[in-house]
Amino acid sequence: MSQWKQIQQLEIRLLEHVDYLYDDNFPMDIRQGLASWIESQDWDTAANDESMAAVLFTNLLSQLERVRSQEQNFLQRHNMKIIQQQLQVKYSTNPAVMARVISTCLREERRILSSACTQEQGPLEKSLQNSVAFERQKNMDNRVGIIRGSVQLMDQAVKYIEDMQDDFDFRYKTLQSRESADRNSDMMKQEVTRLQEMLNRLDFKRKEILSKMDVVIKEIDDLMTSQLNPELQDWKRRQQIAAIGGPLLTGLDQLQSWFTLTAQSLFQIKRQLDKLGELVVKVTYESDPIPLQKPQMEERVKYLIYHLIKSSFVVEKQPCMPTHPQKPLIIKTGVQFTTKVRLLVKLPEVDYQLKVKTTFDKDLPPGRVSRQFFILTNNTKVMDIEDYSNGCLSVEFRHLQLKEKKYINGTKGNEGLLSVTEELHSLSFEACFTVQGLTIDLETCSLPLVVISNVSQLPGGWASVMWYNLLTDEPRNLSFFGNPPRASWSQLSEVLSWQFSTFAGRGLNKEQLTMLGEKLLGQHASCSDYQVSWSKFSKENIPGKPFSFWMWLDSILELIKKHLLPVWNENYIMGFVSKETERTLLKDREPGTFLLRFSESHLGGITFTWVEHSDNGDVKFNSVEPYTKNRLSALPFADIIRDYKVISDGVVPENPLKFLYPDIPKDEAFGRLYNSQPSKVHPYIPSTLIPISELRPNSSATPPSCQSPEPPMTPGEFDMLSEQLCFDIDTMSSPYSE
Incomplete structure (x- = not known):
């Protein structure tokens, strides 16, 4: 079953996660219409190969044109044409970006499918789901909405006070313009009484609006402290977990909505206070509440705005090399890496020429690490509005590159106790935000990074990244591996x-x-x-x-990813099973029943063990020498299972593998994974590489380390050797017990 068909059968909760994957960058219409073709292409490789990405981009447009021409629904055909035009505009000059987008979507689909197949959720995933519970989000939505509505009503109240004051001011000035002789008349006395009543009402309304503002400001303060900031910290924690393979990260757009609405409310209150200050200039009186309360309220509003804006400056995408998109936070010197920062507050009046400067290991204490680096490429960019998303203000650094600092006499100075992959570094981002007379210095930083100089250090670096992000949520704990906690x-x-x-x-x-x-x-x-x-x-x-x-x-x-992926995803590899358990499982099975497991003695090796029954009832188990990446590069694993032969005492070789455990016929299990045979019109007789083992009576006594790897043999080579009954041990591998 195709991956997309499996996706469509998921429960609604998981389908909502799938929905987050698709937007204008990669519309779901394309995923649906070209599902089979998309899944058959190597997008991972194309993401790092411009020429291959260009070919796939051209082919995708051709496939889309084909589907569009066959579509009977006029509206659907029109939508496909629009999508096709948008893709051409967006990716024609940089098709590798499209390949990365599709690669990411397919990878996240597999992750969602995997989580659906897991019988039980682990403690981390359970806690993450609880932290973003629907009821909590609904409560937050309601609370932000109520605050926003209250602020809008206060706008009307301020306007009402302004109109009332204008009326009072007009009547008061009219009274002042009267002749002094008229001021003692009954009419004048009535007018003075009316003005006094208006002033009393004006005073009441001023106190009322200030009281309402005070309540709303306290409500916003409490919202930020008790809910908004925890939601942000929760998202940052989920970002850590997603970085090491956990559940798909979502919720940043929702956070931006809450941050933006809260900021809009605060700025609106600030404007309302400014307006009240203007009214005081026109009309004031003894014990006027505005001069008494306004300064303190303004300071509180500015304080809340300051902290809201500062906390809204986040790293949306942690530093990552495009060559290793599934292993973020590991940077190799001399290799470009990307990262992205975002401002969660979206205001129309903001000056969008917001320059962001990035610095490596800013303010790092001396002696903390033995190696020091600097950013080789341009480290300053301007934030801009993303037209293709929800209009957020962000900036992506796509071409950052690190270089190690050289030291006098070739020494590095402080040689720490930590290994290269245990040294943690940080990437900082700074900007200066100006709006409505307020200037706010923004700063945020990436999660700790591991810097390597050779790809052989990548596994160790990834282990450090996993351990750190599993066990702590401190973004600046660069001394973590000085005394790493247990898991x-x-x-x-x-x-x-x-x-x-x-x-x-x-x-x-x-x-x-x-x-x-x-x-x-x-x-x-x-x-x-x-x-x-x-x-x-x-x-x-x-x-x-x-x-x-x-x-x-x-x-x-690595072995699965590069050589065993189809077999692994079909759930045919038992993989992690001890030798004792393996024999327990096989001993009562039909002769020729086999299972696949990973080698415990070889790095990156897979072996298969099959069971045999002798005439006297004895059970025998045979395990072939593990196949590693070097051997699997020459012959696909499914073809090895199909063509595997055993030679014993010069007898005509046969394939001992009959049933995949527990009882699946071999060809039924692996048939669709076999390489297709060459065309019959080919002018040559096809040859096949055949993996062969020689089964000798004393094979079990031969230590695996003494056995040489077995290169696959063609039928011609085998026939020649079979006729002479002379088998060179150096070209064979023997079954053995690992």
């Missing part, structure tokens, strides 16, 4: 499952996580609250192995 297994296992859903499209089930827990924790595997140290996860080698737990797991992720 509970329940937390860590959830994040590990996210890695597989993000990078491989399908997360881990309970049984697979249990095996990983046993490998990492041993006897403590059954305790979900067992605390795992940073060193045990990423730095210490697994007992008896020359690599750490994380290096082993990361190599498996």
Whole structure:
């Protein structure tokens, strides 16, 4: 079933997450109309290859034109034409951007599908869902709406006071213009009485409006303290979790709406206070409440505006290299990276020429890190309104690049105890915001970054990024790895499952996580609250192995992503299962039943084990030497399963693999994943690379380290060797028990 068909079968709660993915950058109409074609293209590669992206962009327009020409509905055909024109305008000069957008959407779809397939949600995801509960958002919407309505009513009240004062001022000046002889007349006395009544009413209305303003200002203050700021902190925490593979991040547009409406209310109150100040110039009197209360209220309003605007300056997209979009917050020197900041307050009167300057490791204390860097490229840009979104004010830095500072005599000075991937750095953003006579210095910073100089440091850097964002919400704790906290297994296992859903499209089930827990924790595997140290996860080698737990797991992720993705996503790889469990599962199965699991002794290896039954009832298990990325680069894994042969004592070789555990016929499981055979009109007889193992009586005694990798053989090579019954051990691999 195609990915898009699976998406359409999700429950409404998850479909709402899908809805957030699609906008004018990549309309859902295209995703729907070109679903199969879109899923068959390599958008990940095209995102970093301009020429390939250009070809895919041209093909997409052609596909869209084809679908449009076949569409019978006139309105739908018209909409497709508009979309086609918009895409040409937006991406014709930079098709790689389109490829990145589509790649991101497909990846997030896989993540949503993975979360739908997970039996139980982990503690992190549960807490995230609770924090953005619908009822809380609804309450916030209502509260902001009530404040906005109250401020609008105060506008009418101020206008009423102004009209009343104008009437009073006119009558008062008219009375003053009368002749002095008329001032003692009864009519004049009545007029004075009327003016006194008007002044009393004016005084009452002034006190009333000031009292209402005071109530609304207190309400806004409480809203910001008790709800708005916590909502922002909650979004920032969810951004951290999304960065390491957690649930899709949404809610920034909703936050912008709340921030904007609150800011509009505050600025409107400020204008109302200014208007009351103008009225005092025209008419004032003893014990006038406006001069007494207005200065203090103005200071409170300015204070709230100041803090609202400052907190609305956020990093919308954390620093990320376009070459590794799924691993943000890791920057390689000399490689361009992107980041984006946004102002959550949208005001028509704001001067949009807002310059943002970015600085690396601003105010970093001396001696904190052993390496220092500077931004090589232009570090200042102007914020602008995004026409293709909701009109937010933002700026994206797309071509930032870091360079390490050189030191005298080639020394780096302070050599810290931390490794390169444990050193944390920060990217700061500064701007000066001016509106309605207020000047506010804005500053925000990215989450801590890991800077690497070689791609071999990428796995270690990603481990640091995961550990930090899992265990703390402090954005400036750059000394975190000086004494890193422990993680509970329940937390860590959830994040590990996210890695597989993000990078491989399908997360881990309970049984697979249990095996990983046993490998990492041993006897403590059954305790979900067992605390795992940073060193045990990423730095210490697994007992008896020359690599750490994380290096082993990361190599498996890479193997799946590059060579096993179709088989993994079909749920055919049991993957994480111990040798003992493997034998327990297979011993009572039909001969030739096999299962696929990841090697525990090789970095990035996959093996298969099949069961055999002898005539006397003995059960035998055979495991082939693990296939690693080098061997899988030459032959797809599904074809290996199809063509695998075993030679034993010169007997004609046969494929021992019959049923994928528990009882699925091999061809039924893998048939659609086999490479298609060459066309029959081809002038040559097709040849096939065949993986072969030689099964020797003493094969179980041969240590795996002594066995050489087996290159696939063509039928011709095999026939020649078979006739001579001379098999060169150096060209074979043998089944073995890992």
